[in-house]
Amino acid sequence: MNVNEKFSGLRKGLLEFLLLQIIAAEKVYVADILRELSATEFATQEGTLYPLLSKMRREGLLDYEWKESEAGPPRKYYQLTAKGREQLRETQEYWGRINGTVKKLGQK
Amino acid sequence: MNKVITINLGGNAYQLEEGGYDVLRAYLDSAGVRLQGNPDRDEIISDIERAIAEKLRALLGSNKTVVETKEVQAVIAEMGPIETDPAEAAAPSAGSAGARPAGEQRTAGAGPPPRRLYRIHEGAMFAGVCNGIAAYMSVDPTLVRLAFVFLTMFWGTGVLVYLVMAIVVPEASSPEEKAAASGIPSTAQEFIRRAKAGYYEAMKGFPDRKARREWQRRFKQDMRQWRRSFAWEMRWNACQWQHNWHNYWAQQPPFNSAMGFALPILSMLHGAATILWICALVSLLSTGAIFGQALPATLPVWVAALLLCIIYGILSAPLKLARRACSWGFGHPAGAGPFIFLADAVVWVAVALSLAWLAVHFSPALREAVRSVPALAHQATGDIQTWWTKK
Numbered sequence: 142m143n144v145n146e147k148f149s150g151l152r153k154g155l156l157e158f159l160l161l162q163i164i165a166a167e168k169v170y171v172a173d174i175l176r177e178l179s180a181t182e183f184a185t186q187e188g189t190l191y192p193l194l195s196k197m198r199r200e201g202l203l204d205y206e207w208k209e210s211e212a213g214p215p216r217k218y219y220q221l222t223a224k225g226r227e228q229l230r231e232t233q234e235y236w237g238r239i240n241g242t243v244k245k246l247g248q249k
Numbered sequence: 250m251n252k253v254i255t256i257n258l259g260g261n262a263y264q265l266e267e268g269g270y271d272v273l274r275a276y277l278d279s280a281g282v283r284l285q286g287n288p289d290r291d292e293i294i295s296d297i298e299r300a301i302a303e304k305l306r307a308l309l310g311s312n313k314t315v316v317e318t319k320e321v322q323a324v325i326a327e328m329g330p331i332e333t334d335p336a337e338a339a340a341p342s343a344g345s346a347g348a349r350p351a352g353e354q355r356t357a358g359a360g361p362p363p364r365r366l367y368r369i370h371e372g373a374m375f376a377g378v379c380n381g382i383a384a385y386m387s388v389d390p391t392l393v394r395l396a397f398v399f400l401t402m403f404w405g406t407g408v409l410v411y412l413v414m415a416i417v418v419p420e421a422s423s424p425e426e427k428a429a430a431s432g433i434p435s436t437a438q439e440f441i442r443r444a445k446a447g448y449y450e451a452m453k454g455f456p457d458r459k460a461r462r463e464w465q466r467r468f469k470q471d472m473r474q475w476r477r478s479f480a481w482e483m484r485w486n487a488c489q490w491q492h493n494w495h496n497y498w499a500q501q502p503p504f505n506s507a508m509g510f511a512l513p514i515l516s517m518l519h520g521a522a523t524i525l526w527i528c529a530l531v532s533l534l535s536t537g538a539i540f541g542q543a544l545p546a547t548l549p550v551w552v553a554a555l556l557l558c559i560i561y562g563i564l565s566a567p568l569k570l571a572r573r574a575c576s577w578g579f580g581h582p583a584g585a586g587p588f589i590f591l592a593d594a595v596v597w598v599a600v601a602l603s604l605a606w607l608a609v610h611f612s613p614a615l616r617e618a619v620r621s622v623p624a625l626a627h628q629a630t631g632d633i634q635t636w637w638t639k640k
Contacts, residue, residue, distance in 0.1 A: 214259030
């Protein structure tokens with residue numbers, strides 16, 4: 142089992158955190174998110190993203206608005222709510238602590 | 250050459266090859282299954298449809314209007330399988346099962362509540378018997394009241410039945426009972442069950458055996474007494490009526506030749522009505538419909554049969570009266586002899602037989618109905634037997 146497979150659960154758990162970060166920067170729609178993630182270890186697909194986004198919306202972390210597109214059906218543009226920003230802040234803090242722990246442990 | 254199927258995705262039409270359509274259909278179906286229990290299921294699926302629509306649009310151009318199967322496959326592969334958090338998918342269904350209120354669970358387990366016969370006081374005229382029957386059979390209470398009034402015309406039967414029911418049928422007091430009073434249709438057996446339950450309920454109230462036996466004895470005695478007095482009442486009433494009848498017709502000795510013509514005609518009409526009634530009854534009981542006319546779904550067959558009898562009674566009563574009037578006008582004071590009765594009887598039988606023959610000969614449905622009567626009767630007796638042994 143290579144590292145990539147080993148950490149698939151971890152990546153999945155982190156995806157929500159990354160989405161908060163991406164959406165916090167600007168209003169995006171799903172293709173933007175996919176493009177941004179595609180170059181990273183977190184490359185994912187619509188089949189994963191839509192259920193996750195709808196869950197986050199249900200939790201009140203983000204909201205969307207409809208925008209017409211020049212070609213094809215209208216698009217949903219996502220943005221963070223106040224609760225989403227709060228959650229992002231907390232998660233960043235927590236992630237920082239984990240990072241620190243990971244670096245610190247085992248070094249004497 | 251491939252068949253093309255046009256689909257609507259996100260409000261736009263797309264043309265797919267048939268194989269592509271199958272692939273897409275399978276993908277969306279599996280998405281629906283995987284999102285089972287997700288509160289945003291429909292929204293996620295429409296999101297996915299829109300995303301697919303956008304991808305398909307990118308494939309099409311001015312000189313390419315149909316999406317090929319392998320292109321659809323590529324798009325689906327790009328979409329990836331629907332992945333939901335297993336905890337999230339399980340949570341809503343578990344929550345809905347756990348949080349379901351007790352009342353809902355009860356109705357889900359037991360199906361719709363059974364309909365019971367109760368007296369209903371709200372909007373009642375007297376004791377709520379007619380109201381209860383109306384709710385039980387889902388008809389207007391006025392109809393039931395009219396039926397009782399009509400029954401009362403025959404030696405006061407309606408009043409007696411009403412009184413008995415007012416005593417025997419329990420009153421709907423709790424909300425559950427009120428709901429049960431207009432639940433789903435049941436059978437007349439329910440009425441018998443209720444009456445018995447009331448009897449046994451009263452039995453339970455007695456603390457020691459002796460008192461119970463005493464009460465049982467008294468109950469039986471009362472019933473006998475009541476039956477006797479009822480029979481006596483009926484006989485007396487009948488005598489009274491007969492007496493009045495004789496008196497009335499004895500006072501008028503009109504010998505009218507028109508009556509001589511009227512009697513056979515009346516007999517014919519009466520015979521025709523009777524035959525029609527029997528045929529309707531037979532066709533109702535054997536096919537569940539009256540001469541091919543289906544009953545309203547809410548009307549049980551036994552109620553329809555009862556209605557048929559009542560209608561026949563209403564229609565034939567004046568005919569019967571008129572025939573009697575003619576016979577009495579002839580027979581008694583004027584002394585036309587027994588011939589007129591003989592002629593009447595012959596005409597009656599002839600009309601009845603010929604009508605029956607015509608009906609059976611020319612209506613295949615009726616012929617079938619008549620043929621199925623023995624089997625039906627056999628089945629009915631079998632049912633009663635099993636019911637009896639079970640009891």
